Amino acid sequence: MTCSEFLKELTDYLDNAIDARTRKELEEHLQWCHDCYVVCNTTKKTIEIYRDSRLYELPDDLRAKLRSAIVARCKSQPPES
Amino acid sequence: MLHPNRMPPIQSNVASSAGDELALVQAAQNGDVGAFEELIRRYDRNVFRIANHITQNREDAEDVVQEAFLKAYQNLKKFQGQSKFYTWLVRIAVNESLMKLRKRRSDRTVSLDQDIETDQAESIPREVADWSPNPEDLYRQEELRDILGRTINGLPASFRTVFVLRDVEGLSTEETAEALDLSVPAVKSRLLRARLQLRDRLNKYFKAKRDGVNP
Numbered sequence: 001m002t003c004s005e006f007l008k009e010l011t012d013y014l015d016n017a018i019d020a021r022t023r024k025e026l027e028e029h030l031q032w033c034h035d036c037y038v039v040c041n042t043t044k045k046t047i048e049i050y051r052d053s054r055l056y057e058l059p060d061d062l063r064a065k066l067r068s069a070i071v072a073r074c075k076s077q078p079p080e081s
Numbered sequence: 082m083l084h085p086n087r088m089p090p091i092q093s094n095v096a097s098s099a100g101d102e103l104a105l106v107q108a109a110q111n112g113d114v115g116a117f118e119e120l121i122r123r124y125d126r127n128v129f130r131i132a133n134h135i136t137q138n139r140e141d142a143e144d145v146v147q148e149a150f151l152k153a154y155q156n157l158k159k160f161q162g163q164s165k166f167y168t169w170l171v172r173i174a175v176n177e178s179l180m181k182l183r184k185r186r187s188d189r190t191v192s193l194d195q196d197i198e199t200d201q202a203e204s205i206p207r208e209v210a211d212w213s214p215n216p217e218d219l220y221r222q223e224e225l226r227d228i229l230g231r232t233i234n235g236l237p238a239s240f241r242t243v244f245v246l247r248d249v250e251g252l253s254t255e256e257t258a259e260a261l262d263l264s265v266p267a268v269k270s271r272l273l274r275a276r277l278q279l280r281d282r283l284n285k286y287f288k289a290k291r292d293g294v295n296p
Contacts, residue, residue: 007277008273010273010276010277011269011272011273011276012269014276015254017254038210038211039277039280041211041212042211042212042280042283042284043276043277043280045212045216046276046279046280046283047248047276049216049217049225049229049283050229050233050244050249050279051248051249051251053225053226053229054226055130055133055134055226055229055230055233055249056129056130056133056134056142056230057126057130058125058126058129058130062143063125063126066125066129066143066146066147067118067121067122067125069147070121070146070147070150070151070154071117071121073147073151074114074117074150074151074154075114077151077155078112078154078155079154079155079156079157079158080155
C-alpha cells in the first residue's frame, strides 16, 4: 500500500467504516510509515479538538431571546391550512 | 510502531429520544406551539453553531436560527417522518445559512458544489510534525478557540459545511448526505479534504508555537 492509497482510506479508517482486510492493510502501512502515522494521529486530533472546542456556543440570555422571538412569530404566522 | 487509536464512534451532539420526538412533531403539526417550543429547546444550540460555522457571522447566525425554525414550523405538515426531524431541520438551516452567505458575498456564487477541485487531498502533506505537547496544553482556551475559528473560516463553504455536520455535530455520513442533498461518496470526498486541510492549517500554528515563532 502506498501513502496515497492510505490517505484515500483515511476518513473511512478514522470513522471505523472499513472491512477487516483493508483495516489490516492500513495498519500494516502505519507500522513502517512514520509520515502517515503522524498524519493519521494529527487528523484524529484535529477532529477531537473541534468536537470538544465549544466553538460558537449560544449564550443563555440570547437563547431565551431568540426562542421568545421564534415562538411569537410562529403564533403570528401559523402554517397555511 | 503502534497504530493510532481508532476514533470512537461519533456520538451525536443531539440528545433525543425518537419516540417522544415524533409525538412532539405530531403535536406541533396540529398547531401546538408549546410542543414546537420544546423542539426549539432541543436543537437551537445546534442550529446556531451550524449557522455560525457556515455564515462566519454571528448576526447572520441569529437570523438563521429564527428563520430556520419559523420555516420548519410553517412547513411542518410537509415533514413525513421518513428522516429524523433534526436532519430535516438541518437541511433548512444549511439552506438559510448559504443564502445569508450569498448575500454577504454578492460578487460570487456560494454553493455546496464550489471549490471541489481544489487541493489534491491524496498527496501526503509536507509538514508531518507530530503535535506534542498536546495543543490544548499550549494555549489558553480563548486563544485556542480563536485559532480554531480562524482556521475553519479559511475552508471553502462546501468543505466547512460537511466537516461541521459530520465531525462537530455528529451526523452520520448518510444523514449529512441527506441534509446537504449530496451523494455519500461526495460527502466522504469533501470530508477527507476538509479534515486534511484543517490538519494542515492547524499544523502551522502548533508547530510555530512549539518552535517559539509567530505563524
